[in-house]
Amino acid sequence: MPLGKCGFCPKKKNQKTQHHCEDCNVPVSGEHRDVKEKVLNLCRVVMDDFKSMKCQLKLLLFFKQLTKEEYKTSTFKTKNTIITESSDLEEIWNELSTKVLREMLDFELKDSGWSMHAIGGVELRLFKYEPIRCGGYLPTPKFLSQKSLINIQNTDDKCFKYAMSSKFLPQVLNRNAKQRLRNVNKLTSRYNWDGLTWPNNMDDLVIFENNNEGSAVNVYTIDENKTVTFPLYFSNWDTLSSNIIKYNNISRENRVFT
Template sequence: MKLIQTAFKSRIASYRVHSENRYSDYNMFFESIKNKVIHLLSEVIKIHNAVKVIMELFGRYILQTQKIVNNKSFNTANKVIDSAADLNDVFYVFVDLMTTQMSEFEKRDSGWELQFIMYVEINLNKFCAFGGSSYKKLPSFIEKKKGIVNVHNQDQCCFLWAIISALHPVRERTLDVSSYPQFSTVVDIEGMTFPVNLRDISKFELRNNISINVHTLESNFENDKIVYRVVGPLYYSQKKLHICTYQFAANNQ
């Protein structure tokens, strides 16, 4: 498996999956890469909860009458996959879509004959569902350190709950919204919209006499495992007052 494109705009990543052998038989090829694909999807869903997936099958063809060799590809539409999906079933749905296109191409009297299947490209895109909670579960290795308060809010104001939890720390039930004062009684948010935009943070600082730094937790799938990196600051306060650090998972947005 090879990473061929990293995160860009709505794209999480693109991977190219090869078989260890050269096959001209669809079933043999897909069975040879099945475990790799399911493992990849499983690891990505652990990070993003839900993703949009496109698969594209590439084959090497020959036009015998003219002795021309060319590569042809057959792709699927976007399919949303979440943690509730049966990845084995999902895999075969994609297989059916790609092999049906390939078979139809070969039956059109085009003269092209399949020499061998080259690889499958898997494009993973962000999926942002409407509504729901803005709370994002942290990776287990961060949760175990108990160094970050990740309030379990059910609105779009995770930024504000992070600020309130820093200004009004509690010893018990640190993750519960009910443990903290309502943010509207503590900070001035008039005219602001949420989820907050980075460009509005300086306005928030000025109104509330507070300093904020923003970092992001970036996640990638490398060498068959999830790798996390702290990136930033995306926003660094120019004010030297009470400092709150707000951290979010970039690839979960």
């Protein structure tokens, strides 16, 4: 039975059915003919349960040596892409499939003499995504109490706002005074907070830096085991950075910026 598109290339009007996709020359089988719709439908079903998720597309391809009867397999995959309920699945599919096809074509050009022979399989990996959000107040743990930290005693979810604004506190204030909300609250207007959500996730840090040119943020995480890990967020701005610690209180399931 004659088949049409491979499922990866954008559709064209008046597409004629054939055994090879006219756009990328991928041999088409019935199993992969409707791969796009299958992927999108699966994403919709999983999204109803996950609400937000990470998606990765993997493509197993068989390549044939043009000068002799020799075959080999190669796997091409995309990076994890975050999908939320407001995401355009069609647009995400086009981005992922384009990346996979570009890698395939680069492979053919790099490994001269090999040509794509057939699709071995398409794998869609979906992972539940729970954005890390930080907010509230936690007392400074004892092992950090002697460090040069300012931990604002707030009662809302805007600890990031207060942590950033605390850099403007007068140096003449003692440590206890610097940690009082009333002293830092009047300094928050020095930054543009438009577009941020409260409590914050890591995406909000990018928004903050874009809102405030020249302001850079580095976030380090530390847990109850007194372990400082690699930076959770590291600014791309080449400027003086504000270094913030995100403290995880596992027993209270809370995270704060200090």
